[in-house]
Amino acid sequence: MQLDDLRIYVATVDARRFTAAADRLQLSKQFVSRRVMALEASLGVRLLVRNTRKLAVTDLGYEFYERATRILAEVSDAEQAMSSQRAHPRGLLRVSAPLSFGMVHLSPLVGAFLSSNPEVRIDLELSDRTVDVVGEGYDMALRIGTLADSTLIAQKLAEFRMNVCCSAVYRNTRRPPATPAELARHPCLLYGEEARTGWSFVIDGAVRTFEVHGPLRANNGEVIRDAAIAGAGVAWLPEFIIAGALASGQLVTLLESFVSPPITLYAVYPQHRQSSVTIRAFTQFLRERFAKTLGV
Missing domain, CATH: 3.40.190.10 (Periplasmic binding protein-like II)
Incomplete structure (x- = not known):
């Protein structure tokens, strides 16, 4: 087994076609195909399933791809570390x-x-x-x-700073929370792991976490932001996700006197x-x- 064969195989899996891999490597399609077949023969396993349109990777082929990718990365790191001419x-x-x-x-x-x-x-x-x-x-x-x-x-x-926020309509139709403890009375829109751990604030110099509940949990902040804009409840989100909505007035901040870590x-x-x-x-x-x- 040669490193060049690993490079050819990884490029072929990335491209899912012999032709595209050959173009990327500036080799002929026939040479790339032969080297992959020789690699399969040396390993004694089927790595790729070939059809007229594209290649499919077998389970063993994908496992070998991950290992080959790591090997090539290690080799690249070694080359960079050992050669001052390649220290970039x-x-x-x-x-x-x-x-x-x-x-x-x-x-x-x-x-x-x-x-x-x-x-x-x-x-x-x-x-x-x-x-x-x-x-x-x-x-x-x-x-x-x-x-x-x-x-x-x-x-x-x-x-990034964290902000508690809601829509202006929500704030105007319900009494907003005056303290983090009052969040328990509101439907909270839960972003990521905070759904399990609660929302944290610095109070009297110590971090306190408050349990919250609500109708929605998502691992994407934009989903939570949009639900807050729609008036579905109160959200606790990084500033980079809600900056635009705050600037446009779609969202307003709550609990401004309480700082989150x-x-x-x-x-x-x-x-x-x-x-x-x-x-x-x-x-x-x-x-x-x-x-x-x-x-x-």
């Missing part, structure tokens, strides 16, 4: 980020990073699910909020990738840009 960002960077944050704040920055680093390619997935960074072959992920215990390396990138944006990545020049460069780039755009 290069190669494929697979990144996962939250959907709402990614659309608003990450999307405008990706192109600028690629323009400054022409040897880097980014494969970005925007999703509010918590991906398995190692198991799914990601190089890094952006996560907001309290991190679960794990072996991942975490780098702080920014902090800020939530933190982290870059997380596997321990074995902490020497990656590309990951370090992208993380530092995001930290510097967020300091300018978000004031953090």
